[in-house]
Amino acid sequence: MAGNREFFNRRLHSLFGVIPIGIFLIVHLTINYQATKGAEAYNAAAGLMEKIPFLLAVETLVIYIPILFHAIYGVYISFTARPNNIRFSTFRNWMFLLQRITGVFLIIFIAWHVWETRIAKALGAEVNFDMMANIVDNPAMLAFYIVGIVSATFHLSNGLWSFFVSWGITVSPRSQRVLTTVTLLIFVAVTFIGVRAILAFAV
Amino acid sequence: MAEQKTVKFIIERQDTPDSTPYQETFEIPYRPNMNVISALMEIQRNPVTADGKKTSPVAWEMNCLEEVCGACSMVINGKPRQACSTMVDKLEHPIRLAPMRTFPVVRDLVIDRSRMFDSLKKVKAWIPIDGTYDLGPGPRMPENKRQWAYELSKCMTCGVCLEACPNVNANSNFMGPAPLSQVRLFNSHPTGAMNKAERLNAIMGDGGLANCGNSQNCVQACPKGIPLTTSIAALNREATVQMFRDFFGSDYSY
Ligand code: HEM
Ligand code: SF4
Ligand code: FES
Numbered sequence: 253m254a255g256n257r258e259f260f261n262r263r264l265h266s267l268f269g270v271i272p273i274g275i276f277l278i279v280h281l282t283i284n285y286q287a288t289k290g291a292e293a294y295n296a297a298a299g300l301m302e303k304i305p306f307l308l309a310v311e312t313l314v315i316y317i318p319i320l321f322h323a324i325y326g327v328y329i330s331f332t333a334r335p336n337n338i339r340f341s342t343f344r345n346w347m348f349l350l351q352r353i354t355g356v357f358l359i360i361f362i363a364w365h366v367w368e369t370r371i372a373k374a375l376g377a378e379v380n381f382d383m384m385a386n387i388v389d390n391p392a393m394l395a396f397y398i399v400g401i402v403s404a405t406f407h408l409s410n411g412l413w414s415f416f417v418s419w420g421i422t423v424s425p426r427s428q429r430v431l432t433t434v435t436l437l438i439f440v441a442v443t444f445i446g447v448r449a450i451l452a453f454a455v
Numbered sequence: 456m457a458e459q460k461t462v463k464f465i466i467e468r469q470d471t472p473d474s475t476p477y478q479e480t481f482e483i484p485y486r487p488n489m490n491v492i493s494a495l496m497e498i499q500r501n502p503v504t505a506d507g508k509k510t511s512p513v514a515w516e517m518n519c520l521e522e523v524c525g526a527c528s529m530v531i532n533g534k535p536r537q538a539c540s541t542m543v544d545k546l547e548h549p550i551r552l553a554p555m556r557t558f559p560v561v562r563d564l565v566i567d568r569s570r571m572f573d574s575l576k577k578v579k580a581w582i583p584i585d586g587t588y589d590l591g592p593g594p595r596m597p598e599n600k601r602q603w604a605y606e607l608s609k610c611m612t613c614g615v616c617l618e619a620c621p622n623v624n625a626n627s628n629f630m631g632p633a634p635l636s637q638v639r640l641f642n643s644h645p646t647g648a649m650n651k652a653e654r655l656n657a658i659m660g661d662g663g664l665a666n667c668g669n670s671q672n673c674v675q676a677c678p679k680g681i682p683l684t685t686s687i688a689a690l691n692r693e694a695t696v697q698m699f700r701d702f703f704g705s706d707y708s709y
Contacts, residue, residue, distance in 0.1 A: 351668075
C-alpha cells in the first residue's frame with residue numbers, strides 16, 4: 253500500500269470513530285443510564301464492566317489507542333480546514349463546522365473526565381455512584397458534563413452520517429437525505445440516554 | 456433627461472502576486488443588460504476611480520463569454536461565479552469583486568489555476584488511445600449512459616468548487632471536487648475504464664479523495680450543476696473495493 257498512507261489513515265480514522273469508539277460511547281452511556289434506577293443498580297452495572305478479564309489490555313486496545321489516534325488525527329484534520337460558513341451557509345457546511353468544534357471540545361472534556369475518574373481510580377480512588385454524584389454536585393461541573401455529553405452524541409451521530417458517505421454506502425442524494433433523518437433520530441435517542449443519566453447523579 | 460444612472464463597483468485589487476491587496480471604488484454609467492465583464496471593460500476604457508483619481512485598469516481573464524471556459528471566475532458579492540454570465544441587474548449594489556483567493560493571485564482578478572490542471576494530469580483525466588498502430592474503433596457506449604456522462608463532462612475547470620470547499624486551502628493539498636468527478640467520468644467511459652485502477656490509485660494517494668470532509672458546498676456552488684458529492688460518494692465506494700483488492704490481491708489485477 254505504498255503511497256497510500258494518507259488514504260489509509262483517513263479510513264482508519266473514520267472506522268475508529270464508529271468501531272470501537274462509537275460503540276463504546278453507546279455502551280458507556282447505557283450503563284450510566286442505570287443510575288436512573290438508583291445507586292445500587294448503577295454500581296452493579298459498572299461493577300460488571302470491571303470484571304472483564306485482562307481489563308487494562310482490553311481498555312488499551314479497544315479504547316485508548318483508537319481514541320488517541322482518532323483525536324490526534326482529528327485535530328490535524330480540524331485545523332487544516334478553513335471554515336467559510338458565512339459565505340456558504342448551508343446545512344451540511346454547518347454540520348461540517350460543528351463536527352470539528354465538538355471534536356476539539358471533546359479532547360478537553362474527555363481528558364478532564366479521564367483524569368477525574370480513570371486516573372483517579374489508578375491512584376486509588378473508587379469509581380462509583382458517589383464519586384460521580386460528588387463531581388456533578390457543582391452546577392458548573394454538571395453544565396460542563398452536559399455540554400460534553402451532547403458534544404459526544406452529536407459528534408457520533410453526525411459522524412455516522414459521514415461514515416456512511418466515506419465508505420461509499422450512501423451514494424445517492426436521496427439515501428443521504430434519509431440518513432440525515434436516521435442519524436438525527438439516533439442523536440435524539442442517545443442524547444436522551446446520556447443526559448438523563450448524568451442528571452440522575454445530580455439529584 | 457434625468458441624470459445618467461450609474462453602477463458602483465468595489466474591487467479588491469492586487470498589483471503583484473506578493474503585494475498587499477487594496478480596494479478601489481468605480482462608478483460607471485449604467486446600460487441595460489450589462490454583465491460584469493462589460494462593466495470591467497468600461498473600467499478598462501476609462502480607469503478613473505469614483506473620486507476622480509486616475510489608476511491602472513483592472514486586470515481580469517476571459518475567453519468564451521458564454522460560461523463554458525471558466526476563465527472569468529471571480530468572487531462576486533461574496534460568491535464565486537462567472538463574470539460573463541452574471542448580470543448586473545440581478546445583483547445587489549454596490550457590486551463587490553474579488554479574486555478567488557484559494558488560488559494564487561497573479562494580478563487583480565487574475566488567478567493561477569495550475570493547481571487544478573496539475574491534479575487533472577495526476578489523475579490521468581483523459582483516455583489514452585495513442586499507440587504505434589491503429590487501435591480501431593472502441594466499444595460503443597449505451598445512449599443512456601452517454602447522456603449521464605455528458606452531465607459530468609460539462610466541467611469547465613473553473614475552480615468555483617475548490618473556492619467553495621473549506622478543505623481546499625493553503626494548508627492542505629486536497630485536489631478538490633472537480634478532478635475527482637473527472638475520474639468518475641473517465642472511469643465510466645468504456646475505453647477509459649481500461650485504466651480505471653490507475654486513476655483510482657491516483658486519487659487514493661496524497662491530497663486525494665479521502666480529504667473530503669462532506670461540507671457539500673461544492674455541489675451547491677457548481678455553475679454547471681455537476682453532481683459532485685454523488686461522484687465523491689461513488690468514488691468512495693470504488694476506493695473501498697480497490698483498497699481490498701490492492702491488499703488481499705485480485706484475480707483481475709491489471
Ligand atoms: C466520543 C468520542 C468520539 C467519537 C465517538 C467520534 C466519532 C466519530 C465518527 C463516527 C466520525 C465519522 C468518521 C467519518 O467521517 O467517516 C468522526 C469524525 C471526526 N472526528 Fe471524531 N469521534 C470522537 C472524538 C473525536 C475527537 C476528540 C476529535 C478531535 C478533534 C475528533 C475529530 C473528528 C473529526 C475532525 C472528524 C471528521 C473527519 C472527516 O470529516 O474527515 N473526534 N468522529
Ligand atoms: S465541477 Fe463545476 S464548479 Fe467545479 S470546476 Fe467543474 S464546472 Fe467549475
Ligand atoms: S469567459 Fe468563459 S466562462 Fe466566462
